[in-house]
Amino acid sequence: MTALPIPEVPHLGEADTFWRGIAADELLLERCRSCSAVVWYPRGFCPSCGSGVTLEPASGEGAVYSFSVVHRGAGEYRGCEPYVVAYVELDEGPRILTNVVGCDPDSLVIGARVRVVFDHGPDGSALYRFTTV
């Protein structure tokens, strides 16, 4: 568990399975049944070809594609600065927004290898974040 807030995610029906996975410490990725594309963000179908998708466990590993150290937090993040918002490029391909935690923000670099961690709030909310390897 990190010191960052764990906001409740107002997710919609199509992404329920994805978020249930996060609550169970599993990062699931949608893959198209027809064209095999990995679909991010999860939406229950493949926008490339319109086919259905399956959910499969991700490796949970990737590399920092870009990042920003936030010094002026918004909402419930106010007071948590400095913290890192990043695009992590998963080894499966997609670049996803997240936080990188457990590292010195000033020493983070693009290309740093990261691994998924799961944060759980007392109210049942859960988020995927990443930590440097």
Added chain:
Amino acid sequence: MTGADRDAYIAGVFEHPRRVIPELSTPRIHAEVAFGALADAGLDRSDIDGYLCDGSQNFRPVAFGVLSMAEYLGLECTYLDSTETGGSAPIVQVAHAAAAIAAGKCQAALVTSAGRPRSAPTSFERGSVEGSFEDVWGMSGAVTGYALSAQRHMYEFGTTSAQLAEVKVAASLHAQHNPNAFLRDVVSVEEVLESPMVSSPLHRLDCCVVTDGGGACVVVSGALARQLSRPCVRVLGAGEAVRHSDLGRLSLTSTAAAVSGPAAFAAAGVTPRDIDYVSLYDSFTITVIETIEDLGFCEKGEGGRFVMDGALVAPHGRLPFNTDGGGMCNNHPGNRGGITKIVEAVRQLRSEAFPAVQVPDCEHALVNGTGGNIGTRMASATLVLRRGDA
């Protein structure tokens, strides 16, 4: 209809002179800028048969965007458009108005844009489909998305914070001549770099201003333009395009101007070398750097080097930009600055910019809008405009 009748012209523009408007509603600001643009064109409200405005929450307490606003303004219209692409929306709408005029659907189309984020900030609401995966990480408003783009641009191309700062410096040099500008002080590269870091690598002075206000323009047919006494500006070419996250394969270092720009140039029959003045959406300094590259004013990755040594400074820089002071210093009404970009380009082509920043013999101007967020999904709109007598 002859070919000339299918041409569309911007006949009137207006920018609300105020930047803090605590006592007026947003619809009322739409009305004030609408009447201002009509007066500038020399047209009456009854001449308007097309109306375009975006559908953002800026319209509260008016419920139905363009429909409610048409009623509020008392307009009778045969063409309506409420394209919502964020800050680029008015620029898309000028293109749509020109197309509607070419198709004979209307003769005189009004485009308005307004908002009051300074006096009445709207609270951010979670709950969009894509937002579930983006709104929960503590992004510092819109800044962090652009910061992610800037960081990647620096990594791939060696762009520096000092190069980004040149965009703000050029805008501030222009804003000193604009008595209505929100910020009129000239700033140095050092002052930008020493301003507080908001979301690295972007400092406070890498960000545009937050202002109340708005603007409007009137797009008319060639037949109508010939009856008006004010100089009209021809809409020579237009392009629009979207760049989104593409299943997670998004590019942080290019915008949809890479598509909308070439489309507008092709339609206009001109090239970047023909452009005398540019209005470039400047939500953040990095927005301008990426746009200059995407529009072909320099190679991809060279934007940082391009803006060094005063390239953007009017009147004699290689690419004079945002001579009103831009979103960086003058105005970014309603957190969406597209309309101000159109207004200043028309001023330049009419030789009505502030004398110190008027580009000599300005014949072709380009307007580029960047709506949404380049760190996630965005829509570009490009217009190429020509002086009426050219």
